[in-house]
Amino acid sequence: VVVGERAVREDGRRRREAIVMKAVELASLDGVQGLTIGHLAAELEMSKSGVYAHFGSKQELQLATIARASVLFTDRVIEPAAAQPPGLGRVIAFCDSFLRYVRRGDLPGGCFFASATLELGGRPGPVKQAVAEHQRSTWTLLYSYLAEAVGTGDLAESEDLQHLMLELQGILLAANSRYVVEDDDGVLTLAASVVRRRLGVPDGWTPRRVTPD
């Protein structure tokens, strides 16, 4: 009986995970506000009440979607950077991973959080807060990578890290925006060069591969 209960729970968990992953895809096309239980149910060929049972409200679904998109971002962008030793290699790994995450096209609308931030900017509330929280923790992490690179001597002590942060964020956001609108991945290659020139490393230089891709 205990094994049976565990199997049922495991099955429910897997179903919920499949629903949330589909919700991330749909939200990347229609926006977090455009996500509805009805549309999601139709895409999954489930009943609305079946989807509703997993979330209970549209806001609950939106928050679960943002949490799942955050796990995807961590997996694609942060983990490859965290696997590098401190220094410029880690900063460049972060930027390269971001550009690769956009190019892979897991999400048809480019970076989930770049879109969600602008979509929800004018809509204060728990859903905007969840997106803001992801953004804060991501950019705080990149800032800590820059500070580490000053510590290792890869970046000069005189470097203004708030300036450099805004520049790197900007290169990544501009690349994402132009890739989405121009459907040409040349801008992602250009962005990788711009990052390297800004950080004073040779074009084409890559951090040592420390994890399998």
Next chain:
Amino acid sequence: VVVGERAVREDGRRRREAIVMKAVELASLDGVQGLTIGHLAAELEMSKSGVYAHFGSKQELQLATIARASVLFTDRVIEPAAAQPPGLGRVIAFCDSFLRYVRRGDLPGGCFFASATLELGGRPGPVKQAVAEHQRSTWTLLYSYLAEAVGTGDLAESEDLQHLMLELQGILLAANSRYVVEDDDGVLTLAASVVRRRLGVPDGWTPRRVTPD
């Protein structure tokens, strides 16, 4: 009778303009895809058929909204730059005007086109094309300002203008994104400093005022 007809036409033009301006505001909150004739009619306390008479279809309304947002962008961002003589002053006027346009908060969701680009990225069609066309012409214009600044000797011939373009676009987009999510205009001031440092002009330097604000 002729005067009467002209007055009727003028009245219709003004009504259409008021509807489209409200549509720009609503689209900045709910997205271009989230814009509906029903919602717009409710906001304007008009009948749906009254709004429908001016546009005929949702796509027509979306295209008119994008065209109106483009006029607003030209007015706020491009005209102050075009009023400057060629050189770095014009480039900086463009960036400053963009940051001022975001700060003014005419649109609660920040720059209309930054949002619309990411919203419509995964949705090919005439509406995405209209946004892409605005983006192309805006960035082509900024590129021509950079080329002029090489011509006047304000920028070195060795400057890679494709790199510099992506960096400036990036600083503006990152500032817009952080302003929208953090509700703190300090990032707009920071961005103005970063633009100046990147272009090699002193912090706080401003182009000579050539038009009344």
